[in-house]
Amino acid sequence: MEVRLILPGGVTTHTEDELPALLAREDGIVWVDIATCDPAAAAVLKEAFGFHPLALRDAAVRNRVPKIHPYADHVFVIIHAPHFGARGHVHYVELDQFIGARYLVTVHGPVNPAVPPDVPLRQTRDVLRRIEAGRFSPASAFELSYAVVSAISRLQETMVEDVTAEVWRLEQRVTAGHLGNPEQFLEELFQARHGLLAVRTMATLSGAIYGRMSTLPRGIAPDAQHLITDVVDQFGRVRSVADGEREYLQGVIEYYKARTDTKMTIAAERLAVIAAITLPITALSSVYGMNLIVSDHTQTSHLIAVLLLMAVMSATLLGWAKRQGWW
DSSP, rough: EEEEETTTTTTEEEGGHHHHHHHHOOOSSSEEEEEEHHHHHHHHHHHHOOOHHHHHHHHHHSSSOOOEEOOEEEEEEEEEEEEEEEGGGEEEEEEEOOOOOOOOEEEHHHHHOTTTTSSHHHHHHHHHHHHHHOOOOOOHHHHHHHHHHHHHHHHHHHHHHHHHHHHHHHHHHHHHTTTOSSSHHHHHHHHHHHHHHHHHHHHHHHHHHHHTTOOOOOSSGGGGHHHHHHHHHHHHHHHHHHHHHHHHHHHHHHHHHHHHHHHHHHHHHHHHHHHHHHHHHHHHHHHTTTTTSSSSSOOOOHHHHHHHHHHHHHHHHEEEEHTTTTE
């Protein structure tokens, strides 16, 4: 647990025991950043802030969808940031926030063991570095929260950009015909689509949560409404861009499917031509067997007649296949 007091002149670091005194002050913003809400951290939050037990429970476990719970003096919010893992898997990295009038508590929640431990902390660390460097000085706790959430929105936008670069590479391979292993290529296509869909879902649900926040009758300062509106717009822009790229990728998949289906159709037509040519020979040979060519009694005239009949039947079927446009 990291406890900080953000003042116009900079940031000071404190201990958990100093939280009551910090909250009693009338200046500065108290920012508590917690990597994982274990029982000890939950006890500190309950004693110092008086958070609801259900909110503390949600902060201690993984939540699959975003949430928002308004209380008398603060708002509890859950949103997710994306992290690309192995084989196209997209991890949902959770961020929980308790936003009060003069304090912000950020909890990064449990994450998949496959996610590096520094990943959940990147957005809050970036905002902290900006404050320490003097490039950002939040005037309220909600403005501090806005900076963290905007960093998540930018991360989502960056993820869409990364997937778009992969989509362009796949589109070039489709149009050039250099597909390599079809199964591997198809897996790459669907991994890219899954990445876009996952980021799009996060942006959509996060935007819906902040849209709900804008209608809350309590817990939100009037001067924070424009920040909420901007957050909703940010997530809406990410959703729109992801939708556009997903439609573009779907067009690449359909083009690839059309090319594959066309190749299969051409192959089937060629096999049909081969079958049409060999069918008379197979049919007659199955009837006559080896009775026309024997060691001492080969019937030459009969053999010639059968061969001519085979040739005529094959030529007739070949001409019919030509008229059908099979070759």
